[in-house]
Amino acid sequence: MLENAEKKIRTILDFPKEGIAFKDITPLLQDGQAYREVIDALAKKFASEQIDYVVAIESRGYLLGAPLAYKLGAGLVLVRKPGKLPAAVERVEYELEYGTDALEIHKDAIEKGKRVIIIDDLLATGGTVKAASELVTRLGGKIVSLAFMIELKFLHGREKLSTIAPVYSLFDY
Numbered sequence: 222m223l224e225n226a227e228k229k230i231r232t233i234l235d236f237p238k239e240g241i242a243f244k245d246i247t248p249l250l251q252d253g254q255a256y257r258e259v260i261d262a263l264a265k266k267f268a269s270e271q272i273d274y275v276v277a278i279e280s281r282g283y284l285l286g287a288p289l290a291y292k293l294g295a296g297l298v299l300v301r302k303p304g305k306l307p308a309a310v311e312r313v314e315y316e317l318e319y320g321t322d323a324l325e326i327h328k329d330a331i332e333k334g335k336r337v338i339i340i341d342d343l344l345a346t347g348g349t350v351k352a353a354s355e356l357v358t359r360l361g362g363k364i365v366s367l368a369f370m371i372e373l374k375f376l377h378g379r380e381k382l383s384t385i386a387p388v389y390s391l392f393d394y
Contacts (some may be wrong), residue, residue, distance in 0.1 A: 333361030
């Protein structure tokens with residue numbers, strides 16, 4: 222079923238910098254059938270999990286999180302870069318290869334004990350989703366799974382995340 226969708230992911234060499242083989246999902250998103258296959262596969266995986274919230278990470282995670290939340294009948298919670306959310310926020314800083322970054326979530330976004338999936342388009346080293354997981358945990362959410370369209374296995378991000386929740390990806394590279 223997902224073969225058509227996977228064929229739509231293209232690799233762009235040396236983007237955004239030399240030595241990177243960027244996985245470009247825009248052709249997949251442009252193909253209505255391929256996009257539907259991805260969302261349907263994710264929804265099928267989590268249909269029986271009684272998910273209360275899909276937490277999507279800025280910005281490509283939103284492209285998966287919104288339709289997945291709709292299909293699951295769950296709420297959508299946005300994790301954003303600093304300064305983008307209008308109400309009171311919880312913030313976490315995390316390490317990057319060269320420096321630090323930060324993510325924020327509204328303090329009232331998740332009720333304690335509610336079941337959550339955290340989703341992003343791609344799992345690389347796991348730093349961003351680990352930070353998002355910390356935000357969800359601070360708010361009292363129960364993380365059921367960490368979900369991705371693409372996983373770059375050679376970067377071993379799954380190992381960093383496996384103690385948080387089960388990791389699920391549709392396509393592995």
